[in-house]
Amino acid sequence: MSFKDLTPEQLDAIQEMGNIGAGNAVTAMAQFFNMPTSMEVPVVSIKDFTEVGNMVGDLTQKIVSLKFSILGEINGYIIFLINAQHGKQMVKILLPDTDKDAPFTEMEVSCLMEIGNILSSSFVIALSNLTGKFLAISIPKYSHDMMGAVLDQTVAVIAQESDEILVFEANFLIENERIRTHLFLMIPPDEVQALLSSVGMA
Amino acid sequence: MENSTHVGIGQAKIALNSTNLHTLGIGSCIVVYLFEMQEKYVGCTHIMLPTSKVVSKEVINKNKFADTAIPHLIKAMVLKTMSIGKLQCKFTGGASMFSGDTENIGEQNVRAVKTVLNELDIQVIGYDVGGNKGRSAFFNTFSKELKIVKSDEEVIII
Numbered sequence: 001m002s003f004k005d006l007t008p009e010q011l012d013a014i015q016e017m018g019n020i021g022a023g024n025a026v027t028a029m030a031q032f033f034n035m036p037t038s039m040e041v042p043v044v045s046i047k048d049f050t051e052v053g054n055m056v057g058d059l060t061q062k063i064v065s066l067k068f069s070i071l072g073e074i075n076g077y078i079i080f081l082i083n084a085q086h087g088k089q090m091v092k093i094l095l096p097d098t099d100k101d102a103p104f105t106e107m108e109v110s111c112l113m114e115i116g117n118i119l120s121s122s123f124v125i126a127l128s129n130l131t132g133k134f135l136a137i138s139i140p141k142y143s144h145d146m147m148g149a150v151l152d153q154t155v156a157v158i159a160q161e162s163d164e165i166l167v168f169e170a171n172f173l174i175e176n177e178r179i180r181t182h183l184f185l186m187i188p189p190d191e192v193q194a195l196l197s198s199v200g201m202a
Numbered sequence: 203m204e205n206s207t208h209v210g211i212g213q214a215k216i217a218l219n220s221t222n223l224h225t226l227g228i229g230s231c232i233v234v235y236l237f238e239m240q241e242k243y244v245g246c247t248h249i250m251l252p253t254s255k256v257v258s259k260e261v262i263n264k265n266k267f268a269d270t271a272i273p274h275l276i277k278a279m280v281l282k283t284m285s286i287g288k289l290q291c292k293f294t295g296g297a298s299m300f301s302g303d304t305e306n307i308g309e310q311n312v313r314a315v316k317t318v319l320n321e322l323d324i325q326v327i328g329y330d331v332g333g334n335k336g337r338s339a340f341f342n343t344f345s346k347e348l349k350i351v352k353s354d355e356e357v358i359i360i
Contacts, residue, residue, distance in 0.1 A: 049263075050212045059227030060338055062353060067300055141300035145353045148227015149336025150299050152211055153307050156230065156250035156266070159212070163263050 003046040003164045003189055013201045017127060018042045022170040024126035025119045032118055033093055035175050042170040049159035052151065059148030066116035067154060069138040070124060074194055076187035077154050078123065078137065080116040086179045087112055104144065113140045119183065131198035154186065162189045209233065214247040214265045214275050216282050223341040230308035232295035232315050233339050236275060237346055238287050244343045245279040247271045251307065252314035268314035272322065289324045292348045292360060294339050296331040308332065328360035
């Protein structure tokens, strides 16, 4: 299938899935940190794979990123991005000895992975409950490098069969908006059909 | 980056009239430059994946795959310049960005690009590939010098 064939109602249904997933994720974050946590309204869009690089701004900016594969009846990826400074602040909530100016230690990376895990799995669990599909996520893969470089492989894999990608984008704000994180969920077109049919919208 | 064109993911461009080419934030992708030393044009393609053979559908964007992107670029260069002699090549990219990634598309891309260039009898005069750092590439169309800046600020000129 192609994304061009999607009706406005189907797009609404996809948007709603994104909202529910992100809502579940932000609730999990708030409980985990026990701090004021919020999110911006998630955006669902269909992008040509060549545009995906543009949606993040500066491709050479160094960013901390965690990549999760979505496994099970629907395949896709979740990419969790946070700039290093905000990543340090987030880790510091859990590990008070964190040195803001030093590179990430092994402990701090594993702490970030855990936070990413909670966020991504709560997103995917909500999606799984809603669609009745079996879904799971892989263990996270970590990279601290140029934005463009951490995204290109994921985009390549998803865009293998199609030039279009479905992208959910959500921003989470922790500790009264002092810490910003960014989550992308990317799904190829064939998988979107499965999502829609599960809620009777195919 | 005055007078320089960005070649993004899945794009191919041909530079004429001393326009330089650059690509920012290259990870597992490979950016290939084709040229003749004495000529003023350079073709560049930003490849994402090793082979189109695994794809069931017809490939619309030929720039995605090593086996389709390089012949596609050469065809476009022949059309634009009317004649083409013995092409030479420089390329960069193919890093493995995530620790513990078993897919290792970067490595597959490097192997595929080398195979395709070999089949087309294109002489490779320089490359910097692999590793686990992102790169930005700046190609000088006049001197054919390729400057690569890695995310740890290491600079390589080939």
